[in-house]
Every structure is written in C-alpha cells, then in structure tokens.
Amino acid sequence: MSKPSAARCLHLKIVMPSNPLYLPVVRGAISPLAAAMGWGESDCRAITLALDEALANVIRHAYHNRADGLIELECHESADGLEITLLDKGDAPDKSKICARALACDEPGGRGTHIIKDVMDTVSYQATPAGNRFVATKRLRKAT
C-alpha cells in the first residue's frame, strides 16, 4: 500500500495472548480506528468481524485453543486504506483448508475465512522464519 502522509499515519500494535477473552479488547480498538479513518458503520463492523475471525483462526488452528500463545497484531493506516498484520508462532495454516468449504453448504463451520476474503481487498497467509504471518488490506474508497 502507498505511503501515508505525515498527518495521517496511525500505527496500532497489540500483543495479546491466544485467549478468546481478549477478542473484545481488539474489537473495541479496531472499530473506532476504522471509523476515524472514514469508514461507515457497516464497513467498521465488517472490518472488525474480519479481524476477529482471523484472530479466532489463529487461536483455534495455530494454537489449538491453548491460551498461552502470543499473537502480534499491527494495524497500519496508509494513504489509501488499512493494512492489518498478524504474527503467531503456532502451527502453520493448512492452505488447502482456507475457504475450502463452499458458503452454499449447510455445514456449521468453515465460514470465517470466507468472511475475511469477502470483507478485505487482499489477504495473504505466509510461513516465515519469524512465524505465521497473515496480512490483509482494505482500501478506503473515497466518495466522489
């Protein structure tokens, strides 16, 4: 994403345990951030949901519901939108299972990655020496 101006370059960093108890804390931070950047109520809810789903996936699949893992969350405001990065040191994601189940099916699970893909403009999952890295961006479309 392009470089932000000096007047607008918010960088939020949260390091949280892989414990669902902390999910409301992150939701409470990301929604007002998205609102401050210019998104409306519905988009703010959607961005919050996408981030929450990404964090839930790390807790469930990388750390297998263990609460003692660490997740680093960074939100960067750029000139044209928001970039969200998650870093964890749990098991690497199985890419064959990402959006593997069709949304049209009636099974209970498998909808989280679809939500992330639908809400965000770009999504990537990488295994790096520092850990599993999830990056998602959303462009702020200015009203014309």
Next chain:
Amino acid sequence: MKITIRDAGEAKVVEVEGDVDLGTSPDLRRALFESLLNSPKLAVNLAAIRYIDSSGIATLIEVLKDSQLRNKEFVLFALSPAVQQVFRLTHVIRIFQVFQTEEEALGSV
C-alpha cells in the same frame, strides 16, 4: 453475553444479549441444546446481539440441525443489524426460519 430463557406456552424463548464470539459461543451452544431437549419449539431473540462471529453462526446451525433430527422447531426473530450483516456475509439467511417479531415466531407452528 447474557442468556435469558422463558416459557411461552409449549415453546421456549431464548433472549441473547451482547457479544457472541469464540469465547462465548460454547455457553450459547450449551443453553440452546439444553432448552431444545425440554421443549418442542425454540425461538431465539437476536435483537440485543451487538456482535456475532462465525462460531456463533456455526452454533445456530448446529442447533438447527439437531432440532430437525429431533423433529422440533428452531426459529429466529428480531435480527439486530450486526446479525443481519453476518448472515448476509455468510449466506445463511436461507437456512433458518426468520421472523420479525416474537408473536410471528411463536405463531409459526
């Protein structure tokens, strides 16, 4: 999250308030399955849900499937804007019987 359960004739009405997420959806699951065991019909009021994620949606689908196996009714009513948005994103609105009001939900037998 706060869950309140009350009788409405033969049915049970479950009021859910607050956030349904990875941390709280197991409590919702437990409450809904227990209520379903003791009643032929369960109507869930989703008006006061501030937030629901895919684990909450998965819980509702699990209970719906169980209700069908037991030949019982499981209906939803008064979806909050947050719930409506997640239902749209996850394409699940067609799976459930959804009503505007409690009266409509309970009258659907």
